[in-house]
């Protein structure tokens with residue numbers, strides 16, 4: 021009898037557990053209502069805004085149909101931890117969104133594979149290592165100095181001396197120069213630079229201009245002439261041509277002291293079995309993933325500091341006390357400037373350059389927050405919403421760098437409340453480098469100039485441009501008043 025009762029209880033418990041397991045497996049993240057083209061027609065141009073609004077209605081994990089592609093978006097630190105740490109091994113492939121990224125033989129768009137691991141290791145050792153970065157320190161400092169010279173020159177050319185400057189112009193130039201120095205050991209020439217900017221601009225347009233073909237699998241059967249690939253192909257040819265001229269010529273140049281990444285890649289090409297497509301892809305990755313991402317955060321930070329002059333004054337006080345006015349800031353000063361570092365972190369919290377990071381893809385079916393995410397689904401982490409979540413931050417919309425002084429907080433992927441660079445396997449490999457670049461450029465701008473609104477009392481447009489990259493919709497214009505530190509460079513202007 022006892023045996024009979026024990027067996028019955030065991031059967032009941034097992035049945036309940038199996039049912040719970042089965043019902044959990046079959047739960048899917050709360051879905052947006054599904055239509056013929058999924059939810060595409062409901063998406064605002066700013067996807068992040070749509071996802072944030074939907075998550076407020078449907079919960080912190082939602083599934084959205086981008087045409088025929090199931091897309092899961094998570095919006096809390098806890099779920100971000102599950103995606104980027106606990107289930108990272110099954111969620112590290114990439115969903116390639118535009119046709120330009122389809123081959124995926126580069127680093128950014130490659131699936132997590134032995135090829136990817138090889139490229140990542142190569143970049144970590146040959147591009148982002150302490151030694152490689154240190155190699156170009158003096159060139160970076162010279163570039164930052166040239167930026168100040170060019171602002172001073174524009175102010176001098178301005179008869180009335182009170183014309184606002186377009187901040188983005190200097191940021192875009194300085195950051196691109198800093199990255200190209202790492203790539204080829206020098207800046208691009210004027211013509212190379214002009215063509216590169218035009219190509220990158222076109223690339224943003226093309227990758228932003230998705231077509232139905234990208235999202236609806238059954239349209240792939242429609243003949244390709246119906247959805248012309250011509251503009252993509254023309255773009256590819258133009259990019260290759262620029263590449264051969266501006267980059268590959270490095271093959272013949274032997275600059276032993278300042279070996280850029282391209283030269284190292286060309287030397288290692290045979291040994292590491294790298295195709296030309298991969299070499300081009302890697303360099304292109306760094307130019308596109310590196311330059312704009314860094315410049316946009318500095319622009320947002322400058323806008324915030326014009327809105328909050330007290331923060332600006334506090335940074336300047338720190339800069340003056342550490343550096344004085346007889347020299348310009350260098351990278352070795354950064355460690356002695358804790359408040360400046362907090363300003364960089366606060367700008368990244370409120371304005372991460374890629375608010376949805378880059379799209380991940382599930383290589384296996386996984387459970388996230390108790391919901392089933394099937395193999396092949398695209399997964400986005402809404403890091404902008406997480407950085408502004410009142411559950412994580414007091415007065416989250418306020419620009420208050422002090423919060424990072426009050427509490428030691430990591431922004432390089434260890435603290436899941438602030439994830440501007442992502443975390444885990446696919447985390448940005450240049451986090452350390454870009455924190456340094458941002459602190460250097462921002463520090464020099466604030467040490468050399470006081471910044472104020474172009475029209476006193478005017479509200480700065482703090483809205484963003486939709487797209488993978490979240491830049492200010494209206495380029496920031498501001499008045500720059502030279503400070504004492506600029507006196508160290510006046511003669512070079514004539």
Ligand code: HEM
Nearest residue numbers: 128306309310313314373377378440441442446448450454
């Ligand atoms: C403020 C500056 C930057 C921010 C906020 C940023 C942010 C990010 C984010 C969020 C990702 C995707 C992480 C993921 O999908 O999980 C990423 C990937 C990447 N970033 Fe950055 N990034 C910055 C600067 C740079 C710079 C300066 C470079 C290169 C010079 C760079 C190169 C890359 C590359 C190659 C990847 C792809 C990594 C992979 O897929 O494994 N980034 N970055």
